[in-house]
Every structure is written in structure tokens, then in C-alpha cells.
Amino acid sequence: MVLLRFAGKGFANGLIFLFTPIQLCDSIAAMDISVRPSAGSMALISAVLAVTLLGLTVPVLGVIPPAPEVSDTPDDWGDALTLTWVPPGPGDLTMGYEIWRLEVEEGGEITPPAFADTVPASEVLTAAGWDMAGDADLGDTVWVDSDLEKGQEYTYILVALTDGAPMPSAPTSPEAPRRQILRNQRINILVAVALFMLTVVVLVERARRGAKLFIRRIAGLEAVEEAVGRSTEMGRPILYVPGLDPMDEVGTVAAINILGQVAKKAGEYDTKLICPNRDPIVMAVAQQVVRESYSAVGKPHLYRDEDVYYVTFSQFGFAAAVAGLMLRERPATNFFIGRFYAESLVLAETGNATGAIQIAGTDSDAQLPFFISACDYTLMGEELYAGSVYLSREPLLLGALKSQDYAKALIIIAIFVGIMLSIVSPDIAEQFKALFN
Amino acid sequence: MKTRGPIIVAFVIGMLMMIQFFTPNPFFLRLYNIVLDWKQVVLGCTFILGTWSLIRYHIKKIQRHQENWQYSYVTLIGLTVTVGAAGIWKTASGPYPWLFNNIQVPMQSTMFSLLAFFVASASYRAFRARTVHATLLLVAGALVMLGRVSIGAYFSGSILGVEISLVEISDWLLNVPNLAAKRGIMIGVGLGMTATAIKIILGIEKTYLGRSD
Numbered sequence: 001m002v003l004l005r006f007a008g009k010g011f012a013n014g015l016i017f018l019f020t021p022i023q024l025c026d027s028i029a030a031m032d033i034s035v036r037p038s039a040g041s042m043a044l045i046s047a048v049l050a051v052t053l054l055g056l057t058v059p060v061l062g063v064i065p066p067a068p069e070v071s072d073t074p075d076d077w078g079d080a081l082t083l084t085w086v087p088p089g090p091g092d093l094t095m096g097y098e099i100w101r102l103e104v105e106e107g108g109e110i111t112p113p114a115f116a117d118t119v120p121a122s123e124v125l126t127a128a129g130w131d132m133a134g135d136a137d138l139g140d141t142v143w144v145d146s147d148l149e150k151g152q153e154y155t156y157i158l159v160a161l162t163d164g165a166p167m168p169s170a171p172t173s174p175e176a177p178r179r180q181i182l183r184n185q186r187i188n189i190l191v192a193v194a195l196f197m198l199t200v201v202v203l204v205e206r207a208r209r210g211a212k213l214f215i216r217r218i219a220g221l222e223a224v225e226e227a228v229g230r231s232t233e234m235g236r237p238i239l240y241v242p243g244l245d246p247m248d249e250v251g252t253v254a255a256i257n258i259l260g261q262v263a264k265k266a267g268e269y270d271t272k273l274i275c276p277n278r279d280p281i282v283m284a285v286a287q288q289v290v291r292e293s294y295s296a297v298g299k300p301h302l303y304r305d306e307d308v309y310y311v312t313f314s315q316f317g318f319a320a321a322v323a324g325l326m327l328r329e330r331p332a333t334n335f336f337i338g339r340f341y342a343e344s345l346v347l348a349e350t351g352n353a354t355g356a357i358q359i360a361g362t363d364s365d366a367q368l369p370f371f372i373s374a375c376d377y378t379l380m381g382e383e384l385y386a387g388s389v390y391l392s393r394e395p396l397l398l399g400a401l402k403s404q405d406y407a408k409a410l411i412i413i414a415i416f417v418g419i420m421l422s423i424v425s426p427d428i429a430e431q432f433k434a435l436f437n
Numbered sequence: 438m439k440t441r442g443p444i445i446v447a448f449v450i451g452m453l454m455m456i457q458f459f460t461p462n463p464f465f466l467r468l469y470n471i472v473l474d475w476k477q478v479v480l481g482c483t484f485i486l487g488t489w490s491l492i493r494y495h496i497k498k499i500q501r502h503q504e505n506w507q508y509s510y511v512t513l514i515g516l517t518v519t520v521g522a523a524g525i526w527k528t529a530s531g532p533y534p535w536l537f538n539n540i541q542v543p544m545q546s547t548m549f550s551l552l553a554f555f556v557a558s559a560s561y562r563a564f565r566a567r568t569v570h571a572t573l574l575l576v577a578g579a580l581v582m583l584g585r586v587s588i589g590a591y592f593s594g595s596i597l598g599v600e601i602s603l604v605e606i607s608d609w610l611l612n613v614p615n616l617a618a619k620r621g622i623m624i625g626v627g628l629g630m631t632a633t634a635i636k637i638i639l640g641i642e643k644t645y646l647g648r649s650d
Contacts, residue, residue: 077461182459190459193631200635248476250630253637257644280487281480285645292646309494310487314541316548328504342552349555363626365619373563381622385629388644400636404628411624 063092064167065160068143070175075186078150078179083143083172085158094160094167099143100125101133104153104174112171113157121159121166130157148177188435199403207399215398220359220377221390227357228265231332237272238262239331241322241347243338243362244315247281250385251363255338256282256289257388258361262335263293267302275308276325278318283310319343323350336360336375337384340367348374361387444640451638491516581607 066086073080088094104110113128115121122132133156136143148154153174160167182190207213231238240262242255259275266273273290277283287308294303311321323346326334334351336344337360344360344367351358352374360371361379371378379387382404389397414436421429454472457465495509522532566572583589584607592603636642 075461077463180461183461186459193455196628196631197635197639200632200639200641204641246480250633253645254629254633257633257642260644277487280483280490283487283490284483289645305490306494306497310490312491313484314545316545317541320544320548342549345552345555345559346548349559363629365622365626368622369563370559373559380625382625382629385626385633388642392644396641397636400632400641404625404632407628407632408624411628 063088063094063160065094065097065158065169067170067172068156068158070154070156070172072175072178073144073146075180075183076146076177078177079148080144080146081148081154081175081177083145083156083158085141085169087141088138088160093162094138095163096138096161097136097140097143098122098159098161098166099133099136099145100130100157100159100168101145102128102130102155102157102171104155106153110155110171110174113168115168117165121168125157125159125168150179151176188437196403196407199406200400203402203406204396204399207395207402210395213395213398213402215386215390215401218379218383218386218390220361220379220383221387223357223359223377224262224391225265227333227335227359228262228269228271230357231266232269232271234332236330236332237274238266238333238335239322239326239329239351239356240273240275240335240337242275242277242282242286243336243340244278244318244343245339246279247285249339251339252279252282254363254385254387255361256285258335258337258384258391259286260289260293261388261391263290264297267294267297267299270299270302272302273307274325274329274331276311276318276322277309278311278313278315280310283308315341315343316346319346322347326350326354326356330354331356334358336362336371337379337387338362339364340371345370345374351375440643440646443646444643447637448640451634455638488516577610581610584608584610 065088068083068085071082071084073082083099085097102110111128113124113130115124125132133145134143145154145156153176155174156172158169160169203213228238240259242259243249243252245252247253247256263273275286275290277286287305290308291300291303294300311318325331326347327350331354334347334356336347336351336358340347340362341364344362344364348358348360348371358375359377359379360375361384362368362371363381363384365381368378368380386401386404389401418429418432421432450472453465453468457469492513495512498506498509519533519536522536526532528534560578564571564575564578566575580603583592584603589603589607593600595601633642637645
């Protein structure tokens with residue numbers, strides 16, 4: 001029912017609102033028109049319209065909110081419902097909302113509480129067994145009620161708060177929260193990961209049986225041997241910086257994997273390897289990897305704890321320390337492998353000034369241009385993850401690397417299909433695009 | 438067992454974290470939060486390890502009188518004074534915030550400001566028009582830079598009867614060829630990350646343990 005409280009009540013609450021005809025029409029359009037207005041209300045509206053069209057001032061308090069929509073909250077464990085409602089129209093004096101909830105017994109009917117102008121809505125609702133579930137601000141149109149019981153039906157009333165009496169909506173239709181085993185919005189990712197895992201397993205199995213797998217040449221990784229040899233010839237150390245990120249970043253894991261291969265080559269040539277670290281966990285892992293790599297090539301005595309050490313957690317403190325190290329120790333080869341930030345250029349340019357051969361590798365697209373301009377070789381994006389496989393040439397790892405190529409081929413096909421669909425049928429293209437959202 | 442133990446741990450934790458990503462089951466969410474809490478605990482402990490590593494590095498440098506060993510005293514004294522100030526007067530007031538605001542912050546700002554000079558020298562090297570590719574980079578770079586500054590809005594002209602401004606050319610270079618290359622790299626990075634994670638979870642990649650056998 002459309003209700004506009006005005007005249008005496010409006011003045012009593014000290015509220016005066018200038019209602020323009022357009023605002024009034026908008027308000028009526030936003031109101032719940034599912035219930036027929038009573039004759040009295042119609043007369044009231046007609047009076048307001050007439051007065052407004054004559055350009056007079058009409059004091060109005062607010063509008064009864066329409067009943068909210070209740071639906072099961074997606075991707076939850078069956079303990080939440082989501083309420084949505086339309087925002088108040090222009091000129092509506094609603095200041096916020098209270099949300100009241102009632103557990104519906106099985107087979108039970110919902111009897112709308114009998115509100116009266118003389119009794120506050122909260123008292124009526126409390127007396128009728130309703131609980132206040134929470135409140136929402138004026139701008140809110142969505143509210144999630146959590147910690148509910150799975151399968152239990154609930155109904156809600158939205159109470160609009162004004163400076164005058166609160167205005168309750170009609171009760172919603174009952175709804176029960178349902179449990180989802182999987183997050184529906186992530187099913188496409190699950191399918192993609194499952195397919196990718198399957199491809200990895202199949203290709204690893206093929207590699208195990210001795211299939212020849214072609215891997216394209218990566219210049220930056222081909223140069224590792226040459227770079228280590230250069231250090232050996234010059235009698236100067238190798239510097240290896242495994243990025244600034246912690247150990248739980250995949251880029252750092254890839255950097256540590258490459259460190260293992262570089263340490264093996266350094267061990268073979270009896271060349272000193274220095275590895276300063278910004279993260280203490282990465283330092284602990286790097287120490288273990290270098291120690292094991294030296295042992296693997298029969299040179300465990302080469303390992304010294306002070307060559308793989310912690311510097312500082314401060315970003316530019318670390319950059320200053322490594323730049324200073326490059327100027328003092330003059331390493332013949334610098335490796336900057338992993339994730340870097342603004343300090344990348346400080347490191348790469350200082351290394352360039354010392355005349356060292358520099359190999360960088362990062363998955364940070366923002367830092368790639370700096371490395372490309374200041375280093376001799378740069379591993380771009382995915383090449384960073386291929387590093388340890390490429391250097392070790394282990395058949396099983398080659399199989400896993402090959403799966404990336406197949407996945408890339410699938411992505412290229414999907415992009416091509418998307419382009420063609422966009423040209424032929426934009427509607428189907430949108431549906432196709434939705435598969436990847 | 439030395440290798441198998443960590444591989445089993447990596448497999449179990451990796452699979453649990455993967456399941457957690459796909460299911461709203463609160464058990465997995467709790468488990469995820471526990472793992473995050475433990476990560477903080479482990480990080481705290483390894484800071485002790487890191488500090489000890491730093492102290493040992495500089496003590497050995499002093500003992501061996503390596504090149505510039507005198508500066509190691511500065512590091513060790515700085516470390517002792519800062520930790521001592523934080524321990525005695527706490528971090529909210531007293532000498533610790535003074536040390537941080539008047540020594541640490543200006544030194545970091547100095548290092549950061551050096552970037553301006555490094556950008557200049559790197560740009561000079563990258564923009565030398567010695568090859569076709571480098572010339573293209575130079576032209577594209579010049580157009581983008583001009584299009585980003587106020588004066589760029591005053592440059593416009595007609596190409597095949599279509600009025601076009603330098604700002605539009607700059608935006609096109611950034612949003613079409615540049616973004617396409619960037620996305621290509623990001624797709625490769627995403628696949629590389631996933632493949633590395635799968636290799637570790639399945640125990641195919643063992644280099645991070647220090648051995649690949």
C-alpha cells in the first residue's frame with residue numbers, strides 16, 4: 001500500500017519536505033505496487049498530486065519499503081540468506097533500516113503482524129516472536145544474514161527508520177539456506193585445473209616412457225653456463241639474488257629452483273656463490289639448497305653459511321646493501337631471479353656499471369622493461385618457471401613443462417573462438433565469455 | 438625419508454589448500470587460517486635466524502679484516518642501538534621513532550631518489566636507435582611520454598581524413614599493443630605458476646629441497 005504520511009503527522013515531527021511533481025512520480029514508481037492502494041490512500045495521493053501540481057509545499061515523512069527479496073547466499077555452507085531491496089526513491093525520508101527475522105515452522109503460515117500507529121513497530125514484532133537480525137544503512141540494498149540453521153525456513157520484515165514512526169514492510173516469502181559443496185563461481189577454475197593436472201600427468205608419463213619432447217631454446221638459460229664459466233675464468237664470485245618476495249610466492253620457489261642448478265654449476269667450477277636475502281625463510285631454504293647442490297657435485301666443503309646470508313627486510317636497505325656488495329666484491333656474474341619491485345633498476349644498473357654479465361628473470365611485468373634495458377639476458381614471465389627444468393633437462397620435469405604449451409594452445413583457441421563469436425553473434429560471445437568469469 | 442617426508446607434507450598441505458579454495462566448508466577455512474597463523478609464527482622465529490646470520494656475517498668480516506671491515510662495526514652498533522632503544526623505551530616514543538624518522542627514512546628516500554638517475558641512464562641505453570626495433574621503441578616511447586604530459590593535448594592532426602590527437606595515439610599504444618603484450622606475459626606467468634605448484638604438490642619438482650633425485 002502506498003502511504004504518504006503528511007499533514008498533521010508530518011508537522012508534528014517537524015519535517016517539511018518540498019515535493020516536486022517529478023520526485024513524487026519517481027517515488028510512486030519505486031513503491032511496492034503489488035498491493036492495491038485503498039480508496040483512502042488513493043484520495044490522499046490525489047490530494048498530494050493536486051497540491052503539488054499547484055506548486056504548493058507538502059510535508060512528507062516517508063514511504064513504507066517494499067518487502068525485500070530473500071535468496072540463498074551462494075557459495076556458502078548452508079548458513080546464510082541474502083536480502084535485497086530497492087533503494088528509497090527521491091524525497092523519501094528513510095534514514096536506515098532494521099531487519100527482523102522469524103523462524104517459520106514446517107507447514108506453518110506467516111501471519112503479518114498487526115501494526116498500529118500508537119504502538120512502535122519493534123514492540124509489535126517482538127510481541128509476535130520476531131527477532132531483530134540486524135540493521136542496514138540508508139545506502140545499503142543488500143544484507144546477508146549469517147549463522148543460520150541449514151534447512152530451516154525464515155521470513156523477514158524490513159523496517160524503514162524515519163524521524164517519525166518506523167515503517168515496516170510486508171513479510172517476505174519463507175526461504176531456507178542451502179549448503180553448497182563447491183563454490184559455484186569457481187567451478188570453471190576447478191575444471192581448468194583438473195584438465196591441466198591431467199595433461200601434466202599424461203605428459204610426465206610419456207616422458208617417463210622415453211618420448212622426445214621439444215622445448216624451444218631460451219637464450220637467458222643457455223647463457224647460464226657461459227656466465228658461470230666467466231666468473232671462474234675471472235676468479236670473481238657469482239651474485240645470486242632470489243627476489244624480494246617470501247617463500248610462499250611461486251616466483252620465489254622458481255628462483256630457488258634455479259639457484260639449485262646455478263649452485264651445482266658453481267660447485268663444479270669451484271666458484272664462489274654469494275646469495276644475499278631479504279626474507280629469513282628464503283635465506284634458510286637457500287642455505288639448504290646451496291649446501292645440497294654443492295654436495296650433489298661432490299664439493300660439500302665449498303659451502304659457507306656466510307655466503308648465503310640475511311641482509312634486511314627493508315626494501316631499499318636491501319637494495320643499498322646489494323649495490324654496495326656489487327661495488328666491493330665486483331662479482332663477474334649477477335643473477336636477479338624472482339620477484340622484484342622498484343629496486344630492480346637500482347640493482348641492475350649498478351651491476352651494469354660494474355661490467356658484470358647479468359641474467360635477470362621475473363614474473364613482474366612492471367619490472368621487465370628495466371631488466372631488459374640493463375641486463376644482458378632476461379627471462380620473461382613463464383621462462384622464469386621453466387628455468388630449473390631447462391637447466392636440469394630432467395625428462396619428468398620436461399613433461400610437466402610441455403603441458404604449459406598445450407594449455408597455451410587451448411587459450412589461443414579460446415581467444416580465437418571468442419573473437420569469431422564477437423563478430424558473428426555478440427550474444428553467444430557474451431555467454432562464451434561468462435564461462436571464463 | 439629425508440626427501441620423502443617433505444614431499445608428503447607438501448602434497449598433503451598443497452591438496453588441502455587447493456580443496457579449501459574450491460569448497461565453502463568451514464573446516465577448510467579454519468585450517469587455512471591456522472596455516473596462516475603458523476606462517477606468522479615461523480616468520481617470527483626465522484627473523485631470529487636472520488638476525489643471527491647478519492651478526493655472524495659481520496663478526497667474521499671483522500675477524501678476517503676483509504675489505505671495508507670497519508663498516509661492519511656501523512652495522513653491528515646500529516643493530517644493537519636500535520634493538521636496545523626499542524627494548525628499553527618501546528617503539529611508540531623515545532629514541533626508536535627518532536632513529537626511524539631521522540636515519541632510516543631519509544636513507545631509504547635517498548636510495549629511492551637515486552632511481553631518477555638510473556632511469557635516465559637506462560632510458561638512454563634502451564632508446565638508442567641502432568636497430569629497427571630500438572627505433573620503434575624510441576618512437577613509441579616518445580609518443581607515449583608526450584601524450585602523458587599537458588602539452589601533448591595541443592598536438593593533433595589528420596590521418597586519412599580522421600582527426601586524431603597525440604593523447605589518443607598515446608592511449609592507443611598503451612591500451613592495445615602494450616596491453617596485449619602484457620596480457621600475453623601474464624597468461625604465461627599464470628600457467629607457469631600453476632604448473633610449478635602442481636609439480637611441487639605431485640612431488641615431480643624437488644629442486645627446492647636441494648636435490649632433484
